[in-house]
Amino acid sequence: MKVALVGFGTVGSSVAKVLQALQLPGLELTHVYNRRIARKKASLEARFVPTGVVWTEDIEDVLNSDAEIVVELIGGLEPAGDWITRALASGKSVVTANKQLIAYRGTELLALAAERGVQLLHGAAVAGGVPVIPGMLQGLGGDEVTRISGILNGTCNYILSRMEAGDGYAGVLADAQALGYAEVDPSADVDGYDARAKLCILARIGMHAELNPDEVSTQTIASVDAVDFAYAKELNCTIRQVSRVEVDGNGVHARVGPMLVPRISPLAWSHGTQNMVVVKGRFNGDVVFSGHGAGGDATAVAVISDLLAVSQGCTNVKLPVTPKKVNGDLVAPHYLRFIVDDKPGIVSAIAGALAEVGANIDSLLQRPGYPKHRLAFVVTTEPSLTSVIERAVESIAKLDCMLERPLCLQILVVDDKDEETA
Secondary structure, three states: OEEEEEOOOHHHHHHHHHHHHHOOOOOEEEEEEOOOHHHHHOOHHHHHOOOOOEEEOOHHHHHOOOOOEEEEOOOOOOOHHHHHHHHHHOOOEEEEOOHHHHHHHHHHHHHHHHHHOOOEEOHHHOOOOOOHHHHHHHHOOOOOEEEEEEEOOHHHHHHHHHHHOOOOHHHHHHHHHHOOOOOOOOHHHHOOHHHHHHHHHHHHHHHOEEOOHHHOEEOOOOOOOHHHHHHHHHOOEEEEEEEEEEEEOOEEEEEEEEEEEEOOOHHHHOOOOEEEEEEEEOOOEEEEEEEEOOOHHHHHHHHHHHHHHHHOOOOOOOOOOEEOOEEOOOEEOEEEEEEEOOOOOHHHHHHHHHHHOOOOEEEEEOOOOOOHHHEEEEEEEOOEEHHHHHHHHHHHOOOOOEOOOOEEEEEOOOOOHHHHHO
16 A cells, blocks of 8 residues: 655654565555655655655645555644545545544544545554554453543653652753753643643543543643652652543543652553553453653554554444543542741641631641741642642632642542552
8 A cells, every 4th residue: 555654754754764674565655745845855864765755845746646545744733634634535544643633533534534435543643652542442442441541741751750850840841852852832741731632532442432622621740849759759659740531420530730649550650751551441450551652663653553454454443432521620639739938827727728628638748958938848638629629729829928829739549459550
């Protein structure tokens, strides 16, 4: 089958490299599209592109070509959405790593592919080279998935892992940008939007629930400081950006943000740019997917696996998907960190604010060594709705002694032996 690459950046050039290295039968690269194509054609990565491939900066050369599979690797909602729609409508299969597009329009585009008798595969859209999407589609389709918890953003995992080792946020973010892990504008990663899109894709696949990404609560990791890792260690935890969706009798709960993660949880074991997904099934218990979630080569492996699936006529398990409203309000213990100008009565005022909303303190931690005029201490609460704790935080933040807005993080609960030993 003839393959056209749309996008010759980090992932696209890696796809060309791996295709050349493997020499897979039944796949032939025929077109490469990119803006400013002369620069790409003159790059070192171009040596992996076979002689005779058509290089173009006009997308019409791809959409009107005899290529049977279009590999879309430019990302974003547009123009990628229009190009994929046109490719599918004209009878071309599409392989993509575009998590935002699949999160927002995946069901619509999959329906178009089915109508035209072609395929739309997106195994590279979540967790890079970790086969979580095909694993869930093919391996867990026979179970009822009740919860998905994951570390879905390699950039945040790299930043928080480095901070756990003692580095500061600003310096680590700069390093991540220099290494190409984070963009100049890192908000998609650090504020949770990238992971949110991936979580919605997993919810559709594993729970057959269509979620609106804009309804999923997110919390930035930018407010996490070195002191939080020190206190997390005292609680036998670390801090990770956790993406979590679960279903119960009250509907679907979903949230992305930094959480305290007990060290007995598999999610605490993931370091650097690794991704990890823990899928809890009603009958099968917990299944863990883990591996490199970022980088050109790892993502290229997922892209080429999808290319092979299309070329060999493989089909996925198809189950009905139902739109679901999302509630980000979960019952959990909470970690509250305060930076104060120390005065008598502060703890009493905090306890009073929590009691007023019906929340109870579980523990209070105060490490020595902080100056009285900028004292950092922590309160953990017994399990409560996040909305309840946030109401108390709003009240506490108005106290004269508060030098910063209190940091409020959920604490992940490891609630069964399956997750402890997975």
